[in-house]
Amino acid sequence: xxxxxxxxxxxxxxxxxxxxxxxxxxxxxxxxxxxxxxxxxxxxxxxxxxxxxxxxxxxxxxxxxxxxxxxxxxxxxxxxxxxxxxxxxxxxxxxxxxxxxxxxxxxxxxxxxxxxxxxxxxxxxxxxxxxxxxxxxxxxxxxxxxxxxxxxxxxxxxxxxxxxxxxxxxxxxxxxxxxxxxxxxxxxxxxxxxxxxxxxxxxxxxxxxxxxxxxxxxxxxxxxxxxxxxxxxxxxxxxxxxxxxxxxxxxxxxxxxxxxxxx
Amino acid sequence: xxxxxxxxxxxxxxxxxxxxxxxxxxxxxxxxxxxxxxxxxxxxxxxxxxxxxxxxxxxxxxxxxxxxxxxxxxxxxxxxxxxxxxxxxxxxxxxxxxxxxxxxxxxxxxxxxxxxxxxxxxxxxxxxxxxxxxxxxxxxxxxxxxxxxxxxxxxxxxxxxxxxxxxxxxxxxxxxxxxxxxxxxxxxxxxxxxxxxxxxxxxxxxxxxxxxxxxxxxxxxxxxxxxxxxxxxxxxxxxxxxxxxxxxxxxxxxxxxxxxxxxxxxxxxxxxxxxxxxxxxxxxxxxxxxxxxxxxxxxx
Numbered sequence: 001x002x003x004x005x006x007x008x009x010x011x012x013x014x015x016x017x018x019x020x021x022x023x024x025x026x027x028x029x030x031x032x033x034x035x036x037x038x039x040x041x042x043x044x045x046x047x048x049x050x051x052x053x054x055x056x057x058x059x060x061x062x063x064x065x066x067x068x069x070x071x072x073x074x075x076x077x078x079x080x081x082x083x084x085x086x087x088x089x090x091x092x093x094x095x096x097x098x099x100x101x102x103x104x105x106x107x108x109x110x111x112x113x114x115x116x117x118x119x120x121x122x123x124x125x126x127x128x129x130x131x132x133x134x135x136x137x138x139x140x141x142x143x144x145x146x147x148x149x150x151x152x153x154x155x156x157x158x159x160x161x162x163x164x165x166x167x168x169x170x171x172x173x174x175x176x177x178x179x180x181x182x183x184x185x186x187x188x189x190x191x192x193x194x195x196x197x198x199x200x201x202x203x204x205x206x207x208x209x210x211x212x213x214x215x216x217x218x219x220x221x222x223x224x225x226x227x228x229x230x231x232x233x234x235x236x237x238x239x240x241x242x243x244x245x246x247x248x249x250x251x252x253x254x255x256x257x258x259x260x261x262x263x
Numbered sequence: 264x265x266x267x268x269x270x271x272x273x274x275x276x277x278x279x280x281x282x283x284x285x286x287x288x289x290x291x292x293x294x295x296x297x298x299x300x301x302x303x304x305x306x307x308x309x310x311x312x313x314x315x316x317x318x319x320x321x322x323x324x325x326x327x328x329x330x331x332x333x334x335x336x337x338x339x340x341x342x343x344x345x346x347x348x349x350x351x352x353x354x355x356x357x358x359x360x361x362x363x364x365x366x367x368x369x370x371x372x373x374x375x376x377x378x379x380x381x382x383x384x385x386x387x388x389x390x391x392x393x394x395x396x397x398x399x400x401x402x403x404x405x406x407x408x409x410x411x412x413x414x415x416x417x418x419x420x421x422x423x424x425x426x427x428x429x430x431x432x433x434x435x436x437x438x439x440x441x442x443x444x445x446x447x448x449x450x451x452x453x454x455x456x457x458x459x460x461x462x463x464x465x466x467x468x469x470x471x472x473x474x475x476x477x478x479x480x481x482x483x484x485x486x487x488x489x490x491x492x493x494x495x496x497x498x499x500x501x502x503x504x505x506x507x508x509x510x511x512x513x514x515x516x517x518x519x520x521x522x523x524x525x526x527x528x529x530x531x532x533x534x535x536x537x538x539x540x541x542x543x544x545x546x547x548x549x550x551x552x553x554x555x556x557x558x559x560x561x562x563x
Contacts, residue, residue: 054455075461083459091452095474097281104470105460130274133281138273148456155460 003066005030005159005191006051011060013043013050021046021215025060030158033185033192035202037239038212044195045086047212048161051193052083064159079109082152083161087168088144092136098122098147099132105154117154124187125150126180142173146180153184160185162194166201178204199226199243211236292554299550305543312359320353324510333526343528345518351528354510355536361511362540365426365495366488372430374484377437382472384438385445386464396442402435407490408497415503422511425504429494433487440483441476448475478555485548489541496537512537 004027013021021043028034036044049055051062053073062069064081085091092101102121103114111117122129125146136144145165152160165181166174182205185192196202202209203226211219211233219233231237271288275281293299312319328348336343342351384395402410414428415421448454449472457467498504499513507514512533519530 052459054458073458073461078459078461083456085452085456087452091456093453093471093475097278099278104457104462108461108466133275133278134273135281135285151456151460 003030004028005032005065006034006193007061007063008047008051009061011047011050011058011062013046013055013058015046015055015057019215021050024212024217026210026217026220028191028193030191031189032208033194033206035206035209036193036195036212037197037199037202037209039197039239042212043215044212045163048083048163048193048195052081052161053077075109078105078157079155080157081159081161082155082157083163084145084148084152084165086164088141088148089168091148092144094136097133097135098139101147101151102154105151109155121150121154124153124184140173141169142176145169145177149177149180149184153188156188158189159191159193162192164195164197167196167198181205199240202226211239289554293550296550296553298546299553302543302546302548302550305539306547309359309363309540309543312356313363316356316360320350320356322350322353324349324354324357325508333522333529335526336528342532343526345515345529346522351515351532354515355512355533358510358512358515358533358536359540361422361505361509362492362495365422365429366491368426369430369433369491370484370488372426373433374437374480376430377434378441378473378476378480380434381438381441382445382468382476385442386449386468386472388449392442395438399435399438402432403439405432407432408494411494411498412501412503415498420503420506422505422509425495425498428498429491432494433491436487437480437483440479444476444479445472448472482548482552482555485544485551488544488548492537492541492544
């Protein structure tokens with residue numbers, strides 16, 4: 001693949017002395033939506049954290065938009081790549097208004113016209129302006145996740161890392177957030193790397209998927225494999241069978257494909 | 264729209280309105296707690312007394328009148344007079360200024376110091392944590408009053424040195440709390456999100472970590488006020504705090520000790536003042552804890 005948006009090679013990640021991810025490598029094309037699938041503890045979120053700079057103890061190569069990645073977080077990188085966390089109840093500061101949360105990235109990077117940009121972004125993620133000066137505890141889970149997505153988009157990154165962005169939400173809200181993410185990707189030409197253990201979400205959102213088990217990638221498959229079950233690896237076949245085969249039978253997946261994003 | 268509706272508006276239009284609304288919710292919650300109100304009234308009384316001392320006190324706190332020595336409480340001298348014929352009520356009133364000065368200065372010096380040391384230690388962890396907490400542990404392992412005594416002995420007796428000594432002994436407890444508090448959310452996603460958008464460590468500590476530590480710190484400092492007053496009184500009692508003729512409550516008790524059996528009021532009246540003010544701060548601290556508990560997130 002030429003000029004991949006995200007490229008990982010021989011990536012090993014450790015927490016202290018324990019190696020949790022071994023020998024992971026894949027490329028994500030610009031504009032592509034790529035899923036990392038696997039059961040809990042398979043190391044999918046750790047891969048995301050290493051790319052974001054939050055799990056600095058790794059060896060191998062990570063590059064984003066052609067630039068090799070350092071081991072920590074840095075300011076320049078933050079404009080190209082942002083992350084949305086799993087739990088919207090834990091990802092917003094309890095004492096800061098939505099306005100403060102959204103203008104902070106702009107303040108850090110010395111970007112002007114903050115007020116207009118916050119208003120604009122609230123509109124883009126489908127939040128009414130009256131939420132602007134509320135505190136997080138005055139918002140529902142889905143609304144919080146919209147704020148978290150808005151915060152990640154404030155610096156206009158091209159690459160978004162999504163760490164199970166809907167798993168903490170209930171089914172109807174999941175569909176709204178997935179539709180929002182799909183629309184944002186289309187409108188802003190974003191590249192998604194998404195961690196999930198929900199195969200219907202993959203079939204709704206993603207073009208390709210990598211299946212992880214015990215810290216290794218066992219298979220990289222196109223999304224079409226989800227319709228006909230043409231997986232090569234036995235573990236992947238088990239995972240597919242356990243999720244009930246045809247993803248459209250799943251209520252979350254069905255809701256996601258039918259309901260309209262209200263925004 | 265009434266001011267109350269404006270304050271309680273679900274969708275504030277500006278940041279100021281959001282913050283004022285939050286403050287309003289907290290203060291109404293505080294005022295619903297009778298003990299907290301009692302504490303608040305006592306502390307306000309202390310403030311008013313200190314502010315208007317020259318108008319409240321009927322006599323000078325230092326003016327002696329040897330013909331009126333050791334008079335019992337009466338209509339003329341509400342709390343009696345001491346061994347030099349000074350009106351004890353006037354001295355207690357003026358003493359509130361000294362007490363307030365001690366309490367305020369100790370809080371202003373030790374709370375921010377402890378807060379920053381604790382937050383830095385908790386946020387960075389590793390060797391920074393080990394060094395800072397090692398120092399804190401050394402200070403914590405020494406008894407407060409003894410350490411304060413040692414400092415005053417080294418610096419010389421006096422009200423300023425007593426304040427410095429108490430401040431030096433008070434900060435380690437705050438550092439401990441701030442560190443424990445910081446540890447609970449240093450790896451939380453909202454802190455990681457700030458790192459991801461490029462926020463510096465200093466920004467994270469001052470803008471994101473400290474605001475979350477301050478509420479428990481305010482509660483703890485308010486509750487500690489009683490202890491600070493008692494320590495100051497203890498230093499005064501031992502003759503290492505405020506020096507005569509300053510009307511410091513602890514020193515006044517110390518002077519009254521000689522006559523405690525025959526002229527009980529000399530030592531008892533400033534003692535009442537100490538008890539009342541300590542109690543006021545304790546009640547207020549308890550009420551504040553109920554209101555500022557982070558889990559309540561600023562009321563309903």
